[in-house]
Amino acid sequence: MKIELNGKTALITGSTGGIGLAIGRGLAEAGATVILNGRQQDRVDAAVDQLKQDFPQAEVRGVAADLGTAEGCQSVVEREPDVDILVNNVGLFGPHDFFDVPDDKWQQYFDVNVMSGVRLSRAYAPRMEDKGWGRIVFMSSESGINIPAEMIHYGFTKSANLSVSRGLAKRLSGTGVTVNAVLPGPTLSEGVADMLREDQEKSGKSMEEFAAEFVQTARPSSIIQRAATVEEVANMVVYVCSPLSSATTGAALRVDGGVVDTLT
Known part of the structure; x- marks a missing residue:
């Protein structure tokens, strides 16, 4: 089985490090044009340089923007209007007691972890539908099913990712555009x-x-x-972004190491 993404352009949000950068590496290795994203220009530039060094044949570029705002999302769409693969990876996480989390932090987590994916999917999905091919991936988490007592504010956003991805997959039924959620564990x-x-x-x-x-x-x-390693998570994402995954949509795909103790 060989994954080839030549001629496809992929945007990975929140991809200057960690899982996002590992996804960028996997997609670049498969031949896709890769667009990296982060809030700080210097970190975006460093990540782009790193991928170019590792994959000299790949086309890699970056766009700096705060995707926790509507304006930031719009600036990315204006800079990069034509995307075949969208990986909604950007996210905040961190343990805080429920009774210590103020309204503005709840709103911040919702804006970054949920609305960034909503806004970008709303912008890019119609273009994908016109082409008859596209891939949208929401990076959820096992915490979206097993809500952690110490990160309720985080877990609820990951549950929302599951709801949005499933509903959007149905909305794009029969278009050739697939929408899936990937659920990493620790x-x-x-x-x-x-x-x-x-x-x-x-x-x-x-x-x-x-x-x-x-x-x-x-x-x-x-x-x-x-x-898990970031590469192990990225491998699942690269597959679901590929033509080989054309019958997989509306799915919640676990890379959780078996943390979620259910059969379905």
Whole structure:
């Protein structure tokens, strides 16, 4: 099985590091033109340079914008009006007690984690429909099903991603445009590593060892009993963005290491 995306243009939001950048790497390796995104121009430029070094044959460019605002989303669409693949990856996360989360933080999480994908999908899906081919992916999370007590404000946005992706898949029925959600579990991204680093350094263990212990404690239902790598998550996304996944739409595709303990 060989994934080829020559002639396709992919926009990955929130892709200057972590899972987003790993997705960009996978899509660039498959031949797609890759558009990276972040809020800060210097980080976007550094990520673009990194991908160009790793894949000299690939066409890679970037656009800096704050996708937590309607204006930021519109600026991306104006800069990059023709996209075949949209990966709605940008997102905020972090543990906070329910009673300590003010209204403005709830709104911020909703704007970044949910409305960025809504706005960009609304802008790009009609163009995909006109072509008769397109891929839209919402990066949800196992936290959208197993709402964490310490991140309720985050979990509800990931549940919303599932609802929007399923409904939009139905709305685009028969058009050749697929819409899916991918649900990572605990993943050793840069953000997670930063969150764990202080305790990890005190432990004297490697980050991989400490992350595995964290998963076993915080997500004991994990079957793999470790954190996934960003590449393992990206592999699923690259597949669902490819022509090979043409019969997969409206799906919630887990890369959660077996954390979610249900059959469906």
